[in-house]
Structure formats: C-alpha cells, structure tokens
Amino acid sequence: MAQIAGDQYTYVSEHSGPAPRAMAALPATPPRLVGRGDETARLLRVLEPGPARSPAASAVVVSAVSGLAGIGKTALTLHTAHEAAVVRGWFPGGVLFVDLRGYDPQGKVTAEQALGALLRALGIRGEDMPPTQEERAALYRSELARLADERKPVLLVADNASTPDQVAPLLPARHEHRALVTSRDILATLPARQLRLRQMASADARDLIATTLTGADPDDARLDRQSDALDEVVGSCGGLPLALKIAAARLTGDPGLPLATFAAELADSRTRLGSLHYDDDSVRTAFALSFRRLAPVPARLFRLLPLAPGSDISTEAASALLGRPARGELADLTRAALLSEEPVGSGRWRMHDLIRLFATGLSHEDSARQRARAQKRLLRYYATTARSATRFLWGRAEGGTSGPFTSREEAVAWLEAERPSLVAATRFAAVAHIDLAVDLTYGVSIFLHRWGYVDDNLAILSAVVPAAEAAGRTVGAAGLRNELALSLADAGRVAEGVEQLREAVRAWRRIVRRRASAAPHLGLALANLAFWDESPERRRAAAEEAVAITRPLAKGNGLPPPNVELAGALDNLSRALGDLGLHTEALPPARESVEIRRRQVASAPGGYEALLADAVVNLAARLLATGETAEALDHAHEGVALYRQLAAESPKGSGPDLANALGTLGLCYARTGQWEAAHKAHAEATAVLTQLEHPRPAPSLKRLTAALTEAPGVHESVEAPGVYKPGDSHSDSDSAERL
Numbered sequence: 090m091a092q093i094a095g096d097q098y099t100y101v102s103e104h105s106g107p108a109p110r111a112m113a114a115l116p117a118t119p120p121r122l123v124g125r126g127d128e129t130a131r132l133l134r135v136l137e138p139g140p141a142r143s144p145a146a147s148a149v150v151v152s153a154v155s156g157l158a159g160i161g162k163t164a165l166t167l168h169t170a171h172e173a174a175v176v177r178g179w180f181p182g183g184v185l186f187v188d189l190r191g192y193d194p195q196g197k198v199t200a201e202q203a204l205g206a207l208l209r210a211l212g213i214r215g216e217d218m219p220p221t222q223e224e225r226a227a228l229y230r231s232e233l234a235r236l237a238d239e240r241k242p243v244l245l246v247a248d249n250a251s252t253p254d255q256v257a258p259l260l261p262a263r264h265e266h267r268a269l270v271t272s273r274d275i276l277a278t279l280p281a282r283q284l285r286l287r288q289m290a291s292a293d294a295r296d297l298i299a300t301t302l303t304g305a306d307p308d309d310a311r312l313d314r315q316s317d318a319l320d321e322v323v324g325s326c327g328g329l330p331l332a333l334k335i336a337a338a339r340l341t342g343d344p345g346l347p348l349a350t351f352a353a354e355l356a357d358s359r360t361r362l363g364s365l366h367y368d369d370d371s372v373r374t375a376f377a378l379s380f381r382r383l384a385p386v387p388a389r390l391f392r393l394l395p396l397a398p399g400s401d402i403s404t405e406a407a408s409a410l411l412g413r414p415a416r417g418e419l420a421d422l423t424r425a426a427l428l429s430e431e432p433v434g435s436g437r438w439r440m441h442d443l444i445r446l447f448a449t450g451l452s453h454e455d456s457a458r459q460r461a462r463a464q465k466r467l468l469r470y471y472a473t474t475a476r477s478a479t480r481f482l483w484g485r486a487e488g489g490t491s492g493p494f495t496s497r498e499e500a501v502a503w504l505e506a507e508r509p510s511l512v513a514a515t516r517f518a519a520v521a522h523i524d525l526a527v528d529l530t531y532g533v534s535i536f537l538h539r540w541g542y543v544d545d546n547l548a549i550l551s552a553v554v555p556a557a558e559a560a561g562r563t564v565g566a567a568g569l570r571n572e573l574a575l576s577l578a579d580a581g582r583v584a585e586g587v588e589q590l591r592e593a594v595r596a597w598r599r600i601v602r603r604r605a606s607a608a609p610h611l612g613l614a615l616a617n618l619a620f621w622d623e624s625p626e627r628r629r630a631a632a633e634e635a636v637a638i639t640r641p642l643a644k645g646n647g648l649p650p651p652n653v654e655l656a657g658a659l660d661n662l663s664r665a666l667g668d669l670g671l672h673t674e675a676l677p678p679a680r681e682s683v684e685i686r687r688r689q690v691a692s693a694p695g696g697y698e699a700l701l702a703d704a705v706v707n708l709a710a711r712l713l714a715t716g717e718t719a720e721a722l723d724h725a726h727e728g729v730a731l732y733r734q735l736a737a738e739s740p741k742g743s744g745p746d747l748a749n750a751l752g753t754l755g756l757c758y759a760r761t762g763q764w765e766a767a768h769k770a771h772a773e774a775t776a777v778l779t780q781l782e783h784p785r786p787a788p789s790l791k792r793l794t795a796a797l798t799e800a801p802g803v804h805e806s807v808e809a810p811g812v813y814k815p816g817d818s819h820s821d822s823d824s825a826e827r828l
Contacts, residue, residue, distance in 0.1 A: 110816075114301065115167065115246065119164045125464055132269070133173060142195045149263060149268060150264070151280060151282065153270045154271045154272075158443065160330060161289075162272075162482075163248055165286065166246060166248065166271050181242070181554060183243055184244045187206055190249055191255060191272065192379065193378075195346065199222075199255070200222060201222040203258075204222060205225060207245075211229070213228065230261070237265040243271070245260070245269070246269070247268065249612050253279045256270055260280075288327060289333070291323055294323045298336060302341060303607075307467060311347065312806070315347065315349050331372055331375060335365045335366065338357070339364075353483055376443075377447075379425050380425075380693060383427075387422055390415055390419070394440060395440075395445050395452070396410065397510070398510065399509050400509060401655075405470070406510065407468045409467050412465060412466060427440070427448075428444075434754075437506065471510070475507075475511060478494060478500035478536070480500075481494065481497040481536055484693030485696060499613055504536045508537075508545065512533070512549055516548065518553075523557055529549075530550065530569055530572070531568070531569070533570050534576075537741070538575065540742045546576045557819055568598065570590075570593040571617060573586075573589050578621055586621055587622055593614040593620060594614045597610050609639065609650075609653045612655075613635075615631045615634050618660045619656075628665035629665040635657075640655055650755055651686065655685060659681050664709060674710045682707070687701060702728050705724050706728035706750045707722035709753050709757065710722050713753075718761055725753050728750040729747070729750045733747060744781050745778065748777045749790060752770070752771070752789030752791070755796075756792060767796070770793070
C-alpha cells in the first residue's frame with residue numbers, strides 16, 4: 090500500500106499477473122442532495138454521451154464547478170457522477186476519482202502524483218510506472234484511448250483543484266470521456282464549461298436542516314415548536330451548505346439545545362463564525378484556506394471591503410477604498426470565490442455575509458490609521474460623486490458634464506445604483522466624520538426627495554442633523570434642518586416638520602445676525618414655513634417676510650441666484666392669500682412666481698421643471714378661484730404635461746404631484762360643465778395613486794371626488810382613493826416639491 094499526499098492511498102498487488110484496477114473509486118454520495126436540482130440537470134446534460142459532430146466536439150467535455158468554500162461543490166459533483174455512472178450507466182469504463190487537495194495547508198497533490206494514482210487505478214504496477222510527469226501523462230492518455238476504442242468511456246472526477254496546471258495534465262484527450270472538476274477558484278484557462286455555485290435558497294436551506302434532524306430522530310419536536318427560530322438559524326447560515334451542515338450537526342449532537350437558544354447564539358455577529366464549528370468542520374478554517382493563497386494587494390483589499398457600509402460595492406468605490414484602481418484585485422477575489430460580481434458585468438461586487446464576518450476578523454492585520462484613511466477615502470468619493478450627480482438634478486452641469494457623468498441619465502443611474510450604499514455611508518459618517526456626513530447629505534437628500542425615497546431621506550437627516558449640532562456645525566445643521574422638515578412632511582408627520590422649520594428659522598436668524606450673507610437661507614426656511622404652517626395668517630406673514638428678504642437679492646433681469654428662493658416665497662404667499670379668501674390679491678404673486686420659474690428652467694434645463702409645474706398648477710387654482718376658468722384650464726393642462734414627464738422619470742417622487750395636478754385639471758373641467766373630461770382626469774389620477782405603495786395625499790383630487798359626486802345626473806358617489814385623510818392639507822394645489 091502506497092500513500093499519495095495526505096491520506097490518499099492506492100493499493101498495489103505484489104503478485105504477478107494483471108494488476109487490480111480501481112475503476113469504481115467514487116466516494117460515497119450524500120444520502121440526499123437538497124436544493125441543487127437545476128445544477129444537477131445542467132451537469133448531466135454535459136455528461137450525457139454523444140457522438141462527435143464537429144472538430145470542436147472531438148475534444149473531451151470538461152465541466153468545472155466553482156464557488157466559495159463550503160458551498161457544496163464536492164457534494165454536487167459526487168451526486169451527479171453517481172447519477173451518471175451508476176444510475177444511468179453512461180460510463181462502462183468506470184469512474185476515476187482523485188482529490189487534488191489544492192487548498193490543504195500540508196501541500197497539494199501535484200499533477201505528477203495524481204497521474205501516478207490514476208495510472209495505478211487503471212492497473213499499472215509500481216514497477217511499470219514511468220518516472221517523469223510527461224511519460225506518465227503519455228501512458229495515461231494511451232490507456233484512456235484504449236478504453237475509448239473498446240467503447241468504454243470513463244468519467245474523471247478531479248476534486249479540489251486549486252490551479253489549472255494541477256488538473257490540465259489529467260484531462261482525457263478523447264471525446265468519449267468526460268471530466269468533472271471542482272475548485273474554489275474559477276479556473277479560467279481550463280478548457281471547461283464553468284458552473285458557479287451560489288448559496289442555497291432559504292426554503293432549501295431550511296429543508297436541509299429539518300431533514301437532518303428528523304433523519305436522526307423522527308420524534309424531534311423542536312421543528313414544530315420553534316419554527317421561527319429555525320428560520321433565524323437558516324438566515325444566520327446565509328445559505329452556505331457547510332454552515333447549514335454544521336448547524337444541523339450541533340443540533341443533532343445536542344438534542345436538548347432549544348432552537349431559539351441556538352438562533353440567539355448565531356445572531357451575534359461577533360461570535361457567529363466560532364459557533365459554526367463542529368468536530369473537524371469549521372467555516373472559519375474553510376475560508377482561511379482560500380484567503381491564505383491571495384497575493385498581498387488582493388488580501389489587503391479583502392480586509393478593507395467590510396469597511397464599506399453598504400451591502401455591495403462598485404468598482405470605483407472599491408478603488409477609492411484601496412487607494413488605487415481595484416478592478417484586477419476584485420477579479421482576483423472573485424476567482425478565489427471570496428467575492429462575486431452581481432450581476433456579472435455590472436461592476437458591483439458582493440460578499441457573502443459569513444465571508445464578510447471572516448474578513449472583519451482580519452482587520453487587526455491593518456493598523457487603525459490605515460483603516461481610517463481607507464474609510465475616509467471611500468466617504469470622500471461618495472460625497473464628491475454624489476455632488477457631481479445632483480448638479481444634473483438642478484440643471485447646473487456646466488457643458489453637459491459633471492465629474493464622471495456626461496448626462497443626466499448617467500447621473501440618475503449612478504444615484505439609483507448607489508442609493509443603499511450612499512444611505513449607509515451617510516449614516517456611518519454621522520458618527521465618525523461629521524463634515525463628510527453633512528456634505529454627503531446635501532448631495533444625496535435632493536435625489537431621495539425627488540425620487541420618493543422618503544424613509545431613506547428621513548433616516549439620513551434624522552442621523553446627521555443632531556450629530557451636526559452636537560459637533561458645533563451650526564450652519565450645516567440649520568440648512569439640513571430645513572431638509573429634515575420637508576422629509577418629515579413627506580412622511581406625513583407635518584406637525585413635526587413645522588416645528589423643525591420653526592427651529593430652522595430661529596437658527597438662521599441667529600446666524601444672519603453674525604453673517605448677513607446667510608439671508609437667502611433664512612428666506613428659504615421662511616418660504617417653506619409659509620407652505621406648511623397650519624395657520625393661513627402665519628403662513629402669509631412668513632411668506633411676506635421671505636419675499637422681503639429675497640426680492641432685493643434678485644438680479645437686474647429679475648432672475649434670482651440659485652440659492653435665492655423668491656419664486657417659492659411668492660408662490661406660497663399666493664397660497665396663503667387664497668386660503669384667507671383673498672383670491673384677487675393671490676393672483677399677482679402666483680403669476681410672478683410662474684414667470685421666475687420659466688426663466689429658471691430656460692437658464693438651467695433639467696433643474697427647475699418640478700418647481701415650474703408646482704407654480705403653474707397653483708396659478709391654475711388661483712385663476713379658478715377668481716372665475717378665470719379658460720386660463721386656469723390652460724395652466725392646468727401645462728402642469729399635467731410637466732408632471733407627466735417628471736413622473737415618467739420618477740413615479741414615486743412625482744406621481745402624487747401628477748395626481749394632484751390631474752385633480753386641479755378635473756376641477757377646471759367640472760367648473761365648465763365638462764363632466765366626462767372631469768371623470769377621465771379623476772380616473773387617471775386615481776390610477777396613478779393606486780400604483781404607488783405609500784403616496785402623498787392629493788387634496789385637489791379629494792375635492793374633485795366631491796364635485797363629481799354632486800354633479801348633475803350623478804346618483805351614486807365617486808370612489809376616492811383611500812390615501813386621503815381629513816385635514817391632510819390646506820391649499821388648493823398642494824405639492825410637496827422642495828424649494
């Protein structure tokens with residue numbers, strides 16, 4: 090008996106005559122393979138025998154199964170090989186199996202050693218064994234060719250290969266044979282059809298543990314009594330078969346261990362990897378074998394990646410974290426199955442949750458200063474790029490470019506893709522880097538508001554505003570308090586939003602006393618207060634003060650600078666006057682607001698269309714109140730057309746405003762007796778709101794519903810969308826568009 094690396098043995102007869110062959114050397118297969126039906130079917134399609142139909146088909150067909158440590162590559166391969174060779178009888182020549190131990194700390198099996206073992210399995214005696222790898226490979230190919238000529242195809246299973254060089258000499262040359270190869274790495278230079286294994290679905294993972302427990306003890310009652318706890322255990326294992334196997338083993342080995350207790354143990358991310366250990370099986374050890382093979386730079390990036398606060402990271406963000414272009418290192422980590430690009434070609438990279446915990450545990454290998462610098466580089470990248478992107482949202486991209494973006498579409502696509510990471514980064518920065526947090530919030534909040542991500546916007550503002558105040562950043566806190574107020578209003582918490590606006594006004598008054606240049610910010614806070622305060626008298630007073638502050642700051646051509654919100658102050662003054670019943674007095678400020686917005690749209694296309702739409706719909710409502718129905722109808726049509734364009738780009742953000750504009754249009758139709766057109770406007774507005782999960786109220790639609798119910802010839806009520814509540818708003822043309 091001779092040993093070939095580790096505990097791999099081959100038996101050699103000392104007697105004369107033909108040497109025994111080991112052509113059924115396949116190890117035992119898992120008793121039941123859970124959740125890999127599609128992958129098994131894919132491999133079987135490749136293994137199925139068939140004639141060579143072209144020169145390309147004359148080569149052996151090789152399938153390479155890859156994936157992170159513990160993902161179930163060997164189990165899948167053994168199961169498939171057993172199905173193909175034993176159950177279906179596709180390989181009468183037998184099955185050759187070799188464990189190449191490519192990740193064994195004690196050393197991997199070389200190609201020369203593996204060829205020796207395979208030749209012995211094919212019946213070659215030790216004394217007849219060629220001395221060199223090249224000679225062994227030639228004899229190996231000859232033996233397989235003989236079997237092919239005898240119509241006895243062979244299946245080769247090469248498990249745990251770590252490099253193409255380790256397995257390439259073992260591949261048969263004839264097309265009649267087949268080969269299955271497993272590796273944690275993607276063996277890209279191997280002439281093979283690649284199959285990358287992913288983690289198991291939750292239902293399959295649950296089935297794996299449940300089947301193991303009931304197989305050990307059919308009367309195990311923990312599954313029935315603690316079903317929710319089993320789901321928590323499955324979630325902590327992240328769909329990794331090795332982790333699930335260890336969890337099942339621990340539960341089987343300790344029948345008295347409550348599932349809830351074990352779930353609570355695994356829920357602690359600090360100790361989870363240590364808990365996923367049983368006998369010789371360890372998730373941490375399996376990961377470590379892959380990590381130790383990395384070159385220094387990919388290894389450093391691997392240790393830094395958990396510093397990224399989002400669930401995934403882009404190539405550019407990873408480059409910022411590393412401090413140099415990182416595409417090559419990301420590819421290295423992907424080949425090592427420590428990272429995955431999802432979807433392929435997207436430039437976005439994701440770590441398995443357990444891999445992330447393992448990488449976090451390696452953070453001590455970098456100094457605290459190195460980690461802090463990397464994290465700051467990442468936050469600075471996010472802040473700078475977000476600012477560049479949101480310039481397009483204000484129409485301020487000079488020459489059609491801003492930072493890395495050459496179009497509004499590119500900028501919006503980046504903001505959408507990075508949104509979870511930007512939100513997570515901003516909340517983290519609020520704790521560790523307040524200046525970057527303020528900068529990030531200014532860059533991200535406008536997008537979150539306009540695109541209707543209310544919860545995300547409220548989350549970052551609620552974290553950053555108090556942190557900025559605590560850090561003494563009074564100006565940044567005052568500016569963001571205005572944003573927080575509007576975010577609260579978006580969430581339906583209007584009273585809280587009004588209180589935040591009042592505090593913002595108080596803060597800006599204090600700042601203006603020291604710094605007169607801050608007056609536009611005071612004007613903005615007052616203009617917003619003039620929209621949301623519940624008292625029409627107070628709204629009028631706030632609006633008049635805002636107009637008084639901002640009008641002197643307008644340019645000679647009547648176009649205010651971007652930070653001077655004269656149009657918003659005039660718009661909200663007209664609303665307050667209308668709510669006080671002063672409809673004639675409300676018209677001039679409404680008209681002036683529309684004219685300013687038109688000039689702003691002309692000067693910065695793409696930045697002010699939403700504000701113009703809001704002002705136009707408000708003017709339609711003021712005209713309707715004074716009986717100028719024809720002009721009101723024209724402006725309502727314009728407002729609807731603008732909001733259609735905006736809602737096409739951002740349904741969640743502009744959909745409610747489109748519904749409100751349609752409500753105003755329907756009221757104009759109703760005033761002129763065009764009831765069919767009014768019903769159509771109502772139906773479209775209702776359909777828009779129905780498609781939204783949590784739409785803001787559209788008060789004009791509520792009034793249109795009442796008008797249609799009371800219309801001549803109508804004998805039953807028109808159903809209103811269920812999103813409205815009495816007292817939702819106070820104005821004829823409310824819109825939550827930010828000033």
